[in-house]
Amino acid sequence: MILERFQDKSTHLSNGWNLFTQRGANLVRGRIGIRSWPVTARVEIYTRDYCGYSTRAKQLLASKGVPFTEYHAGDDPEKRREMIQRSFGGNTYPQIFINGRHVGGSDELHDLDANGQLDPLLAEAEAA
Numbered sequence: 001m002i003l004e005r006f007q008d009k010s011t012h013l014s015n016g017w018n019l020f021t022q023r024g025a026n027l028v029r030g031r032i033g034i035r036s037w038p039v040t041a042r043v044e045i046y047t048r049d050y051c052g053y054s055t056r057a058k059q060l061l062a063s064k065g066v067p068f069t070e071y072h073a074g075d076d077p078e079k080r081r082e083m084i085q086r087s088f089g090g091n092t093y094p095q096i097f098i099n100g101r102h103v104g105g106s107d108e109l110h111d112l113d114a115n116g117q118l119d120p121l122l123a124e125a126e127a128a
């Protein structure tokens, strides 16, 4: 089954099943990710349209069924400033945060996954 869901702006999805984001050509498609572990972390991603790294990072999250909040920072100067400040100078897209902690870009997210460190991070609840 493929569930399609389109959105234009940042939205925190709570269904946890799949993410489809459309903004110009910035379309992410994928099969519903089925998780056998809970996602309790808050995931945020600053993206730019037409950016393969942003797409790959979102695809990895979507393939795991992880809900995330997406900020389209490529054409939003305020969000771009916020992204750079929160990532301690990181000015490439995407920049990813898990429970408010800076994780890095798409490569770092994939490295964490390859090392088995991503799922435990996603299962962590945000400190109150």
Ligand SMILES: N[C@@H](CCC(=O)N[C@@H](CS)C(=O)NCC(=O)O)C(=O)O
Residues within 6 Å of the ligand: 048, 050, 051, 052, 053, 054, 091, 092, 093, 094, 104, 105, 106, 107, 108
């Ligand atoms: N190693 C980085 C590479 C990210 C990257 O090079 N992103 C490009 C866009 S796809 C970028 O931000 N270029 C500079 C810009 O667009 O201002 C990652 O994995 O996230």
